[in-house]
Amino acid sequence: METFLAALMLSAGYNTAVVSIGAGFLGAAAGAVGAFVLLRKRSLVSDAVGHATLPGLAAAFIVMALVFGDGRILPGLLAGAAISAALGLFAVDWITHNTRLHEDAAIGAVLSVFFGFGIVLLTVIQSLDTGRQAGIAGYLLGSTAGMLRSEAETIAVAAFAVALAVFILRRPFTLVAFDPEYAAVRGVNVRRTDLLLMAILLAVTVIGLKVAGLVLIVALTIIPPVAARFWTDRAPHMVMIAAVLGAASGFVGTSLSASAANLPTGAVIVLAAFALFVVSLLVSPVRGVVAGGLERMRLSRKVHERQGLLSLARGEPIYDGLTLRVLRRAGHIRADGVATLQGRAAAAAAQREEALWSLYRREHPQSAAVSPALELNPIAEVLPPETVAALDRALPRVTATAGQPS
Amino acid sequence: MHPAELVAIDGRTLKRGDAGSPLSITGLTVTYSGKPVVFSVDVTVPAGSMMAIVGPNGAGKSTLIRAALGIVPRLSGDVTAFGEPVGKVRDRIAYVPQRASVDWDFPATVLDVVVMGLYRRIGLLRFAGRRHRATAMACLERVGMAGFAGRQIGQLSGGQQQRVFLARALAQDAQLYVMDEPFAGVDAATERAIIEVLRTLQAEGKTIVAVHHDLATVPVYFDHVLLMNVRAVADGPVATTFTPEHLQATYGGRLAPAQLDDIAAALAGRRTAAAS
Structure with missing residues (x-):
């Protein structure tokens, strides 16, 4: 030695x-x-x-x-x-x-x-x-x-x-x-x-x-x-x-x-x-196994948050433990499971995001951007701006307002 | 530069490379392991035109342009660009390969790929400077990808990858754009964005040649067409060349009658549009 x-x-x-x-x-x-x-x-x-x-x-x-x-x-x-x-x-x-x-x-x-x-x-x-x-x-x-x-x-x-x-x-x-x-x-x-x-x-x-x-x-x-x-x-x-x-x-x-x-x-x-x-x-940090594991964990949180917010928007009950934990930690729901004001706004945003993606899926079934992994990201970060603008215009007014608290 | 005209027995004048044409191909033949995939194709691309190369799968469309540009060896035939051998005018020719021809996991950012288009301008020893990066950014802007400059290329969608390839070609500031299936597997917005860029190029007097697979959009996007199936079937202006008879000859029985009717209707629409 x-x-x-x-x-x-x-x-x-x-x-x-x-x-x-x-x-x-x-x-x-x-x-x-x-x-x-x-x-x-x-x-x-x-x-x-x-x-x-x-x-x-x-x-x-x-x-x-x-x-x-x-x-x-x-x-x-x-x-x-x-x-x-x-x-x-x-x-x-x-x-x-x-x-x-x-x-x-x-x-x-x-x-x-x-x-x-x-x-x-x-x-x-x-x-x-x-x-x-x-x-x-x-x-x-x-x-x-x-x-x-x-x-x-x-x-x-x-x-x-x-x-x-x-x-x-x-x-x-x-x-x-x-x-x-x-x-x-x-x-x-x-x-x-x-x-x-x-x-x-x-x-x-x-x-x-x-x-x-x-x-x-x-x-x-x-x-x-x-x-x-x-x-x-x-x-x-x-x-x-x-x-x-x-x-x-x-x-x-x-x-x-x-x-x-x-x-x-x-x-x-x-x-x-x-x-x-x-x-x-x-x-x-770029492609390592540890970073990859953390990334997977972040992704799982993102999926649960998105699904939880969509459930909130539709007024459906949430049973999944991780989903509840993620939503609570983000301040979207209170301890008793009731949506906060911020949670309701986030739910509406998530629903709109989902509507844009589903419209995109329908209009461009061949596009490589149609993949569950990409659709968890805000659509404006994945697709070119003019595509998003076109989708925005095509989105029926009804969906745009449905998620807002009445 | 060109010898006296060659006249065939039936009195036709055989085409020799047109001196000024951006791309003139004469008697091009390519074989893969003894089997001809392109056989004696003559075509002259008029300056300032937008020409589609159309034909069934395995018709040798990609091989034709790859052989013309010297990527695959040719068995026989002459190719001139702007009246010169292709090797002498490389800076005036921009090539956009098929998206699937490269490994998108390659360690490069979107901007890195576009800067590759400036390869000859930067030279061997120098690093890409601020001026080069600014040129590349301007090209990304033209294809609507400026926001993606720092992305790793593997994170792009198919349409975005195609836009990056187009931006790399734009960086070269060429006179002739040769594209292999630029619309294959891209989303509709990308297709519109690309055709927008191509029309701008044409308005600037550039010439565009593209392998194209979607018969329905040929009369919409292009003004010239080469129909081929190993041999050239017909080439010329879309209005007179892209006819059901020529398509039948190109595709044999592979086209449904309904498809032919659609094309005839599209052509008729194009003529009335041109007339009004």
Whole structure:
């Protein structure tokens, strides 16, 4: 625990601090690009990209081991990973465009074949006569133990470049994710925009291999954006929140894994991201579960209040306990159940509101605004003003005056 | 720019793209997995007209405009807008897609969607400024949606969603408006509001082409019509083209005789209205 706190406070040694900050940058870049991938509904592609890095990684190790005697040269490994991930992406794209298979099937096929081939190559590496094979296993689940300062700095710089690219391309990305056909008519090259998004995703995956591992890097591009979606209803905000949550996951996860020996960094990062996801799921005021529960409670009160007021207007007795409680608390009825002056006015208003809605229902049976959930709201807040004005004019005088106390 | 006129064996002059027309389609053919859904359609939309594209389900109406705008690839055919390839005059063409073609749960507000219409004007690096937001608000005002600017788009009714799409097209300040089923599934008030906006656009000299499914309102809303069922059956002014004979040819036996009578009556009404 103390080592963890020390790591979090950046005082567990210069190296750990640099690596944690590098992982934070990586998390931010992964979260930002992941948000657009999620909005484009292609999150699973990142899983295929991650797994497709393995054969390239292993092949690069073998080649470098044979040529230089040491396979663990970071730039070479990453170049190999990038090439095979690009091949995997190309395979998914080709299968989707040239066969009748859908993207999910293509992803499943590419992911398993590339990963299987990579595992075979790993077995070959184990039979090779070069020592220092241990390094390659860390790429599966992520390992920052023994990471060099220069490596961490490279990751941070590359992640920053990726985040910058996402920022520059945010507008075409948003346009294509929301409405690709409209984007195409406006002259956006949809295919090229998608390719750019995938290229950035590939870059994040490759630079994150060492930290998060190729099996788990996908979590860093999916979980923060999904968690961010709970907090906002606007795409630019979602991208920024996803970047912040990703940065927090990367930083906290890396620090935590540094505090104990043999903890795979990727796994701890994923758990940190998951913790943030659970918090978002529960407490977000926009789409969280708690807020949703409160909203349901408010809705139930609204339904009971409306039905109670309508009963008052019609002079019918009310038996429902919750309805009576709601009406009493709102001051519409006295303790003995008799309507107050304010209650009578509210009842008349509710009846008029109901009459407008029923007229609207009759005149526009096709309208999407005809739904019980919307009809509990004042009609003027749901329908355009001229519609309400038209309904008002059409409403027979009789209904308008019926509810008023005589 | 256009070669000598092509004359068919029977002496008809084959239509080549009319140089000035806002949208001129020649010999457009589109296939889906080997099956033609639009076959050799020629149509020239007169400048300043309001043209309905009408035909039964699966007649390729949407496909025709989507192929003309380059959204779906075409097998053959030429498309020019204002005498140029569509790619060169994109800023003068506003497209209003079908409402159901997007995911309305997308994280965006009503204003965000309308600002998308200013995409080319804002550019890549800049943020949408106060001027852009004011333009977008003015467009929302025109479709009666100014009060909804801050709403999440998923909270809108079908008619409101359609108005937002129209506002996004208005933001572009285009010359040609291409709309895919703008009246599908909207409430009557929205239908009136949309047609009001379209008439204003026409009065400003803009051209409107819309896929339309309600035969009864064709003579009321539009002045030109293209009847098609994979192939083009007829196109031209509503008064001379939207006839029971052409409709019969377009729909085959799918129209009830009563429907045809209604249309004939509506047409007659339109003629007397025009005469008086």
